Amino acid sequence: MKNKIQINNRRYIGCKTKLLNNIEEAINTFNFNFNEASVFADIFAGTGVVASHFANLGYKTILNDTLYSNYVIYKTFLGAGTVDETKIENIIIDFNSINGEELEDNYFSRVYGNKYFSINDAKKIGYIRDQIEINKPNLSEREYYYLITSLMYATDKIANTVGHFESFLKKAPQDKNVTLHLLQINPNIRPADIHNIDSNELVKRIKCDIAYIDPPYNARQYVNFYHVLENLARWDKPTEFEGNSMKFKRNNLKSDYCRKKAPMLFEELINNLDTKLIIVSYNNTYKAGSISSINTISEDEILNVLSKKGKVNKISINYNPFNAGKTGLTSHMEYLYICEVID
Structure with a gap:
């Protein structure tokens, strides 16, 4: 099976x-x-690509996110435990051979069919997810x-959306035959320390050399964009x-960093960090036309705390990210604030 999926x-x-x-x-x-003992902590890890990059460079890594769907992805690509790839490949081949048209309606198709996916694709997704749960006793935790994870990536790829699940497109979804793939896992990296907790609680428990902070930028809640994958x-x-x-x-999955208390939480988080170097990633959406896209923490507040x-x-970087819609920005800038901690 070719074309393995990367994180x-x-x-x-x-x-x-980028x-x-x-x-x-x-x-x-x-x-x-x-050195070999250096620890890189990704406090709001999102996709996990930043921590994954530094894991491949040889760092010990810590990842955290409040979304369980992201936690599952980290455990797959960067976690401990064994994966029998031949066994997994055979399971995926069986899954991919399923014809959604021949399946009965299930939870997933009743909720998301004819919205985010065609009925047949939704039936297939729901059936596969049920089968994974049924076969859990025969799988290692990482398997x-x-x-x-393979199912989530396949599901995301065929969704009838603009790239997230805030809403679905008005046009009726077409059959796309959801297809799972093997995943590209590096067997040579050290297993990460992976968490699924509030970031402000995490920093009280860990010690690292480099802390990368990429908090939510604005009032848009990430769980609203990825609720389908979170449910899956x-x-x-x-x-x-x-x-x-x-x-x-x-409500329990919504971040307070998307609310007015964000500056207070940011200061608390930074104060509780036990690290040598802090990198904060932020952008200039405080100039955006959309109220929900305006930053919840100002640059002055970031600089004052750090x-x-x-x-x-x-460091200022010209950057055009994938976003959720129209922000009114004509020039998008990403900023890295680098803080060398003084004891």
Whole structure:
């Protein structure tokens, strides 16, 4: 089976794949003395691409995200445990041979069919997810996460959306025959320390050499963009939904960094960090036309908090990210704030 999927092969708002070299160069600017014991912590890990990059460079890594769907992806690509690829490949071949048209309606097709996916694709997705759960006793923990991850990536690829699940397109979804793939896993990296908790709680428990901070930028909640994948990963099968977009009840998954208390939380997080170098990634959406796209933390607030922790340097980068819609921005800038912590 060719064309293995890599960790960055998904559509995700604010994904930092294009910034990896900039982040690495920023670290090198401070003459950071890397060694085998160096720890890189990605506090708001999102897709996991930043931590994955530094894991491949030899760092010990810590990843965290409040979305369980992202946690599953980290456990697959960067976690501990074994994967029998021949066994997984045979399972995926069997899954891909399924004809959705021959399946009965199931939870997933009843909720998302004829909205985000065709009925046949939704039936196939739901059936496969049920089969993964049924076969869980015969899978290692990592194999279990692997199959869910492969299904999530396949599901995301065929969704009837503009690239996220805030809403679906008005046109009726067509059959696209959802297809799972093997995943590109590096067997030579050290297993990451992976968490699925509040970031401000995480920093009280860890110690690292480099802390990468990429918090939500604005009022747009990430769980609203990825609620379908979150539901698919959790598989609790909730029955209460909001609106035509079929968002399940998710208040416990909404981030306070998208609210007015964000500056206070940011200061608390930075104050509790035990690290040598802090890198904060932020952008200029505070100039956006959309109210929901305006930054919840100002640049002055970031600089004020970091300057109390150590010596700060700012790097500006022209950057056109994948985003959720019209922001009114004609020029998008990404900023890296590098803080060399002073004891």
